Amino acid sequence: MALNRNHVAMFALVAVSCFVVGCSARADENERGADLYRLCAACHGESAAGYEAVGAPAIAGLPQWYLEAQLKQFRDGTRGTHFDDIMGMRMRPMARMLMRDGDVEAVSAHVAAMPVARPAPSLTGGDADNGKAIYTATCVACHGADGVGNQGMLGAAPLNHSSDWYLFRQVENFRAGVRGARAGDQGGALMRPMVLQLADEQAIKDVVAYIMTLAN
Amino acid sequence: MIDRYVETLSTYAKDIDNLILLIGVLVGFWFILCEVIFFYFIIHFRAKDGKRAEYISGEEKSHKRWISAPHLLVLVCDVFIVVGAVKVWYEVKQQLPEPYETVRIVGQQWAWSFVHPGADHELGTADDIKTVDELHVEVGKVYHFKLEARDVIHSFSVPVFRLKQDAIPGRVITGWFEPTGTGTYDIQCAEICGIGHGVMVARIVIESPERHAAWVAEQSPITLAAANRP
Structure with a gap:
């Protein structure tokens, strides 16, 4: 059947309609993400740059897969259900407020699209040169030489967008079993023996100091 | 009456319901009576043809x-309320029956966490069981918290x-339930405590003695450590 002008016009109309509907759905999702983020902004800040006083890390520009994974872990209790995880317990009910299908994805996409706002370092006493040696020996295989993380490596976290105080606290949490010790937390199970290789608090500070030198 | 809507599952729950009912009935009676009289006066003494509304000084x-x-009668009602309230206050708040166990309850933004004493019934020992969002207790036993x-x-x-x-930072407040x-x-937070107050919920699991003993044995850190040992 030869295409006449009417067929072409109809095809164009259908194509334009699909495009408009697709754009509208995407716009709705973006709007939903922005709307949901208003809840997060109370602690993480309008620009998602974090707020140390309430234990809320910088999250702007983190990869969507990582944000989704963490929100799901908070929701299902893999994170934020240890007696000593004070900040995690503060986060968990917030994640549980994302109740509708697609909420986690929408808010994660919104945060991932925000410009990275790396906060100024607040930890002191770290030796980045020594930290580089530790990072290369212990962390690089999963988190990568530039600290961007690796979804395929059991969701190894991106580190180069994080606040130094947050990294320090998480390493301590992994060492103490406050994080990563729940049954089924495969990434945590892999991470815990790694952080136990850091000899002491100074070693943690060193490696965090090095991570902070990794450019975004 | 109230337990038709929310079950009563502690030894003092009915006393508190009765006190709420007593206050509700007395206050409700005076409220309705006052409103009826009030509206009667408004209608009865309203302006009519050839007659202005009355002003009474x-x-x-x-x-x-x-x-x-009515003031005197309300004071009499107050006596009933005060006597009932003091009785309940004395029985629930001023008395601490001998406990079977003591549990530690910690509130924070926005979660409840608990320390159970474990099989030795003593807090502060190696077999304490720490949980978040879930408090496990045995039916028919007096607990201090x-x-x-x-x-x-x-x-x-x-x-x-x-x-x-209320849970107040810097203080350890003792109470009890059976x-x-x-x-x-449900366990709830009943004091506005920040943006997550509405979702600061937990569950209390009240178990039979056998079931509770099984839970304690299963969750004991000593048991869990032995299970994880290679």
Whole structure:
């Protein structure tokens, strides 16, 4: 059947309609993400740059897969259900407020699209040169030489967008079993023996100091 | 009557319900009576053709009686309420029956966490069981709780127990309850404590002695450590 002008016009109309509907759905999702983020902004800040006083890390520009994974872990209790995880317990009910299908994805996409706002370092006493040696020996295989993380490596976290105080606290949490010790937390199970290789608090500070030198 | 809507599952829950009913009935009676009289006066003394609405200054004895007589009757009702309230306060708050166990309850933004004493029934020992979001207790046993707050003021509320106790940072507040039935019920925070207050919920699991003993054995850190040992 030869295409006449009417067929072409109809095809164009259908194509334009699909495009408009697709754009509208995407716009709705973006709007939903922005709307949901208003809840997060109370602690993480309008620009998602974090707020140390309430234990809320910088999250702007983190990869969507990582944000989704963490929100799901908070929701299902893999994170934020240890007696000593004070900040995690503060986060968990917030994640549980994302109740509708697609909420986690929408808010994660919104945060991932925000410009990275790396906060100024607040930890002191770290030796980045020594930290580089530790990072290369212990962390690089999963988190990568530039600290961007690796979804395929059991969701190894991106580190180069994080606040130094947050990294320090998480390493301590992994060492103490406050994080990563729940049954089924495969990434945590892999991470815990790694952080136990850091000899002491100074070693943690060193490696965090090095991570902070990794450019975004 | 109230238990038609929320179960009563502690030894003192019915006493508190009765007190609420007593207050509700007395206050409700006076409220309805006052409103009826109030609207009757508004309608009866309204402006009519050839007659202005009356203004009463309330200085005459016959007028004052409308205030003083109900006032005295309300004071009599107050006596009943105060006697009932003091009785419940004394029995629930001033007395601490000998405990079977003591549990530690910690409120924080925005979660409840608990320390159970474990098989030795003693807090502060190696077999203490720490949980978040779930408090496990045995039916028919008196529990003391040591209530703490990590950050701001919270209020530990178990509706089926009719228990509500503020948790104040820097203080350890002691209270008690004795569950009278099994099941899983809500724990809430009853004091506005920040953006997550509305979702600061947990569950209390009231178990039979056998089931509770099995849970304690299963969750004991000593058991868990042995299970994880290679």
